[in-house]
C-alpha cells in the first residue's frame with residue numbers, strides 16, 4: 001500500500017462499528033448492553049467505573065464522561081487507543097477488519113490510478129453489505145473536545161508574569177480571561193481558556209509562570225484534550241471583517257500580543273505544525289478571496305512548519321509567509337508599529 005494513500009475516513013467510519021472495535025480489543029465482554037448503548041469502564045484512560053464510558057449503537061459514537069471528558073467516532077477511538085493520527089487509525093481499521101482499501105480510497109488525487117489489475121480476489125471480505133448502523137454525520141463527531149462544564153474562577157489577573165514578563169495590558173488579560181491559578185488542576189500556573197469555534201470553553205492550558213526547569217513542562221494541557229482540533233482565538237478572529245488578513249501564529253502569547261497591538265484577526269496553532277482539523281477550520285472560515293499571513297517563530301521548527309502550512313493553505317486562499325530578519329524572532333516581540341505595518345501592507 002502506498003504510504004501516502006488517501007483514505008476516505010467517512011467510508012471507513014461507516015464500514016465498522018464500535019462494537020467490532022471493542023471486540024477487536026477484547027473489551028466487549030466488559031460492557032453492559034442497553035437498548036441502544038454499550039456501557040463500561042473507559043478503555044482510553046483505563047478507568048474502572050462501569051458507567052463512565054458509553055457507546056451509542058445507532059449513532060456509532062462513544063463518550064467518556066470521566067477523565068477524558070470527550071467522545072468521538074470509531075476512528076477517534078482507535079486513534080486514542082493507539083495514540084496515533086486519524087489517518088493511521090483508518091489504515092489500522094482497514095487492516096484489522098480486512099476492508100477493501102480500494103473501495104476505501106478517496107477518489108480525488110489518488111496516486112494509484114495507474115494500477116489496472118487487481119490481485120485475484122480471495123474470499124470477498126467487503127463488510128459493506130452487512131447491516132450496519134447508519135453512520136452519524138453529526139457535526140459534533142469531527143470536533144470531539146466537549147465544552148467544559150466548569151470555569152476556573154478567582155484567577156489572579158495582575159500577576160507580574162503577565163504584566164511585566166509578557167508585557168500584556170490589564171485589558172488584554174481580561175479580554176482573554178487569563179490569570180494565575182492558585183489551586184486545582186492548573187495550580188501555580190497561568191490558566192489560559194481555549195474556546196472552540198463556537199466560543200465555548202473546551203480546555204484550560206496552564207503556562208508555568210517563568211522559566212520552567214527541565215522536569216517542569218512549560219505547558220500543561222488537560223488529559224484527553226486534543227489541541228489539534230482547535231485554533232486558539234478562532235471564535236473571535238472569525239468575527240473580524242472578511243477583507244482583513246487572518247494571521248496564523250504558533251503560541252498563545254503571540255496571539256494575545258498581536259491582538260493587543262490591534263491585529264485582532266489572529267489565531268494560534270498551539271505549536272509549529274497545522275493539523276488536518278486545523279486546516280479544515282481555516283478552510284471553513286476563509287474563501288478564495290481571503291488573505292492569510294503565516295507568521296511562525298524564526299527557528300527550525302517554525303521554518304519547517306510554515307513551508308508545509310503555506311503549501312496546504314494556498315490551495316484555497318491567498319497565503320503570505322512572513323520571515324523575520326533575525327533568528328529566534330517571534331511575533332510576540334513585534335512592536336505595535338511593526339504589527340500595523342505588517343497587516344496594513346497585505347492588501
Ligand SMILES: [Zn+2]
Pocket residue numbers: 042043044045046047064065066067068069
Ligand atoms: Zn476516559
